[in-house]
Amino acid sequence: QERSPFLDFSTSIQDNDLVLAWLTRDNTKPIRPTANGAFHTRFGSFQHNHILASKYGSQIPSSSATQTGYIHVLHPSPELWSLSLPHRTQIVYTPDASYIAQRLRIRPGTKVIEAGTGSASFTHALARTVGRKGRVWTFEFHEPRYQMAAQEIAEHGLSSVVKPTHGDVCKNGFAHSCGETLDASAVFLDLPAPWEAIPHLKTVVAKSKITRICCFSPCMEQVHRTIEALQKDQWLDIEMVEVSCKRWEAHKEMVRKPEDAIERLRDIKRKRTAGLNKRNARVEAERAAAAGREPDAEVTAAAAGSESVAPLPTDYNPWGKGKRIHEGDEGYEWKNVSKVEAELKTHTSYLTFAYLPPPMQDAE
Amino acid sequence: QERSPFLDFSTSIQDNDLVLAWLTRDNTKPIRPTANGAFHTRFGSFQHNHILASKYGSQIPSSSATQTGYIHVLHPSPELWSLSLPHRTQIVYTPDASYIAQRLRIRPGTKVIEAGTGSASFTHALARTVGRKGRVWTFEFHEPRYQMAAQEIAEHGLSSVVKPTHGDVCKNGFAHSCGETLDASAVFLDLPAPWEAIPHLKTVVAKSKITRICCFSPCMEQVHRTIEALQKDQWLDIEMVEVSCKRWEAHKEMVRKPEDAIERLRDIKRKRTAGLNKRNARVEAERAAAAGREPDAEVTAAAAGSESVAPLPTDYNPWGKGKRIHEGDEGYEWKNVSKVEAELKTHTSYLTFAYLPPPMQDAE
């Protein structure tokens, strides 16, 4: 049986394994280390031989002696794989994907129809969850995307689980395009017009058990037409939901106490007063000299007095204003807080769920 | 000029003032204290005389010597007033109301059309913000609700600011029902079919400046029809939004350390072993006696040994299991957390905004 990193865990990295090189939170690149190869990044170059001698999860230092860069070499999972896809790719993000799998009761052995394949990111997650006893029939009508997905599925050792097909399920249905006999108990439609595909489903879903469906549509009007089509074909328990997911990061925020601000104001005031007193004393000294009299004692004393109060060594700067301070640096007080990403995903799609009971076997 | 607690602050409670008696977070009751009256609640009875001798904001202890209950007597504000309304009343909640006021640029002096009046809760907020230089024309087509609102507005000293009108603005427009000359620069429509009212607006909005509108509709389909009507009348910059607001409460959660669980398991194990050893020793003693031999030394020693280890005085119970513990009680470690209400408000209405430029005065 063919191994797949999406179905089987491995510990040591083997020649030509699919490895996800983690550079930063937003930058993971799939690589295939082979003897004497190298991987070049802005964090330095990394020798494949070094990677091949490592375990999955290892931190790999840059091979250049002068560089401090590193990467982590990660074992693939559908979720990490989806993070490694180019940023502008349309993918079903993990919060949607994981909820859909949970709601559709995708389990080991489940047979699933997916249309369209798209970037095949959700296809990987489905394959992982249905496992070798399951089946994922995935349909894509955009030829170059189909080609890419088919190649990926083969390269990722998923051919025994996933059957990619090129075709227009809205026009031609599922059985026609695929060439296999389908009996899916879960259906995922991510199509511009799912209502055109829904009528084709009756012949390709399970005959002896419930079939569950999820239609994934960005616009409300698509939802309305989808629901009409589902109702027409007697799907039950129709429910529409949205999944939202916020990503929080842990941060530290400097604790800025009013007491410190007061000390700073005092420092400023003291310096200003001292300056003023000094200037007054100088002016008074000049005037007194010009008038041939002693300088005013009070003015002189004030200047002397403000010098006798030891000023803070330099400007009092309790929060390091103007300095380069990193979160959590010593010498300051910090508070644990959480912050959401600057750019929130506020919508992916509306998810319409329903189920179809198995046809009645005998009239009671 | 008539005083209104919604326009003017007061410090001392006067006879027959509108006072909001705060009982719990979810229970605030409007009362009007008068000499020798009393206010009865499940937290006790409260003498009006005591209230009248108090400042706004005072905590008033129950007048019964045996009770520990209290209320707080609060100064009205539109926001507290909306909290005092019966729970099933349909009101524009403060998060929506405050955003609408901000977006419509409601300011002192603004002239506003509101339809319908509903519970008049938003009417109060509008009146507060437009102040005595402004005007709120509010329309309600349900006669009993209109009556109630009109009476409230008079009783609350808002007659110079708010003009309530009974009528169907969808059928008859605004000017017709109201009898005043309207020149509103802000419009709020909370109606089943705002698209029927929108065509009537052109004649009652400001001629020399921008007019801003907000339509408040629970359903998406209403939004679509509203937008059509706005576009037809050349309203610009049409934008639809939803306001959501979560209410968080500060709580303390007990810190349960694994180390304490381990100590508890050890305690249980020790007791169980001790019991076992004792039982073994007894059985062995009986057997030895029956056989006329000395009891096995090892068995006897084990029983003695487990008794010599001082067991924890009672069951070790680091987290007070089974005891009545209040959040933050001493003797336990707590962590500050926040929790949202159990029943979240997940939708109020869709808010559709737009503006209408003033008509052109001269062709350039």
Place this chain on the structure above:
Amino acid sequence: MNEDIIQPNHYVLIRLPSLTLRVVQLVPHTTINAGKFGSFYADDIIGKPFGYTYEIRDDKHVDVIYSSEGLFASSDVNADHADEEEEGEEETTSNGSTPVPESKINTNETTIDDTSIQKLSMKEIEDLKKTEHGEKIIQQVIKSHGAFEKKSIYSKEKYTRRKQQKFLRRFTPCSIGSSELIEHFQLKDYHRVLELTPESLGLMMSLANVHPGGNYIVVDDTGGLVTGAMLERMDGEGTILFIHENEHPNFEIIKYMNFPEEMTNRMLKVLNLLQLYHPEEEEPVKRLSDEILAGMKSSRRGQYYRRVAREAELTTLFDQIKNGFYDGLVLATSLETQSLLEKLIPAVAGSRQLVIYNTAKEPLVDTAHDLMADLRVLAPTILETRVRKYQVFPGRTHPLMTSRSGGGYVLWGTRVIPSNDVRAGGKKR
């Protein structure tokens, strides 16, 4: 574990028109109590596929209903229950937040709140229930409603549906999975499952990369709900090391999931915290000679062999923990996690996932800070996933007005193996 057909002695979830749920065990030849909706014979549904709705007859037998009706006589698109006001309070909506007649056949300009419109008394309705049932009662009740025809079409629908919830003796049996159990406890004792939602649980299962053949560690305070969700996705292959804080593990909730006992016995390994932290305190089983064993009662001998086998199992587990054997770590516990992680991170193999659930975000923020300072965990992130449900009646689409809070937060990180050769200055990214 055939989930498609209703099995004898299995637990199933019974959905009722009142939107309440019941978990019942289908013992053959018994009657099943569906509350005020009556009782029915278990045998009538055992062996049938899931997915049908049944109506209970007076003789406790059931008729299957196969139509677009489902549990209700009308179409079954999810309705917002916040809309369903109490009798007499409906239709207070010229201004405000309830959906509103599109075709205004009857407006509510003149509606005065009034509950005394139903002409049938409670007594009469009770009598009716003795002779009629289901649809017929509902028709009677509607006929006797003084103002039914004056209602708007939406109000009519709403009224009819409310009556259906009251009088229809229908039910739908559903196979019990982790989502159904959450739904059940949400209505009942939500804290017992740490306020988990299907979306948070699904996210955890995906992030933890749970699949057949994996070996996972779990600390699970949800009565086994999380562990059960993992078993659902493992198809009997692989193991779960279940760490717990009590004398005996709490699997109360797993039992409803109808797993074969053979399978759970094989897959679930159990350690309590004392064993995890202090394996040295395990007392070795004193070996007995063959003679002594031969002289023992067979029950005591069996006990002895079980203790020896358990000792061997413990040795294996302690080794696996020490050697980073595991393919994932899932925490869903109210215990403080810092110390647990210190103990369990070494047990997880490189590049495997750590997933930590908590009802509150604050403890996870502290944990994330600890992990960010710990080179063994990559990029800890806290996720908050929430599903929002819509009412999608045609013409009246809007999100539900209120929803139960819950769902907590999920901290996700990847176990990595720091290199000694990475020079300082290579800051955490």
Place this chain on the structure above:
Amino acid sequence: MNEDIIQPNHYVLIRLPSLTLRVVQLVPHTTINAGKFGSFYADDIIGKPFGYTYEIRDDKHVDVIYSSEGLFASSDVNADHADEEEEGEEETTSNGSTPVPESKINTNETTIDDTSIQKLSMKEIEDLKKTEHGEKIIQQVIKSHGAFEKKSIYSKEKYTRRKQQKFLRRFTPCSIGSSELIEHFQLKDYHRVLELTPESLGLMMSLANVHPGGNYIVVDDTGGLVTGAMLERMDGEGTILFIHENEHPNFEIIKYMNFPEEMTNRMLKVLNLLQLYHPEEEEPVKRLSDEILAGMKSSRRGQYYRRVAREAELTTLFDQIKNGFYDGLVLATSLETQSLLEKLIPAVAGSRQLVIYNTAKEPLVDTAHDLMADLRVLAPTILETRVRKYQVFPGRTHPLMTSRSGGGYVLWGTRVIPSNDVRAGGKKR
């Protein structure tokens, strides 16, 4: 403070088709730079009402556009800018998250990503811009697009709109209020206004019960944005005590709001933290005799009188703080609030509102705990308000795909006066 008519020397916000914003001051007889959209004469719009859109002619004069067009030639319902992919990346949407042709005149079955369809070179377009402008350039560009007619109707709209954003020389002047300033800083330097949103600011203004005639205390680290929002709602009546941590108060942002200087001078009272916490450290102004004053230069004499007046003002302020004179307290600061509240709660009159904004929830949770233990503040609650915007093109309604985070959290409580007569056992509710 006429907000309806464009006033000379006022700051206004200029909205451009590129969806960027500019804040400009309309100095009479000058030209105003609208960036790559050209310059125009300020005098052409001074004295006009707000609400019109203008097109810049080649001679820098402007033509008013009054139509349903607004800034764009097509209808102006808010579009989701996340949909607007870069040229060449559009239409990658058979599977996925972008709105989709309803009338599928052209499908994208055969679309191959290709940027080389525009036949006009950059150079040619630049030349075109010298001779033509606005609509005409756009028509040229569309005519030269090799595959425009093959696009779906929605893609055509999208393409046209993108070209409009590039070539239309239109702008809309808007009067600047607190919401517009937030919008401006959101695109620019969001942390400077503590990531405030119009919804959070509006909520704060409502909860704090800001209205004409009130006297409020504010600690405002937003360059005066929050203070300005309060001034907007006070119509010149009442006062604001502005507490700050620096030598001089920071009113940088208020200046854009075009308040008359007389009004802000009259309404804004200023104390720094040293003065607030340690009034005793204020050095008394040494009184000068009339003789000495008579002998002074008038500028120095003026200075002396100002110092005396300031001293009197400080005395009043210190008294008001001590005597609970204020009608509300608004904090929007990154300073730790516990100590500030300890100092400022006594300054607030009974039943007035306390409103505390923070970018993060955690500090407010700690503050709420402090306040719950403090009998002087009733029912502290933390609110998180968020606005979600929709694209409502007919047939393609959906929420915007992405939005800028921000909005923070608002802690709200009511100042109350605890009674000495309430016996223990009256637990906090």
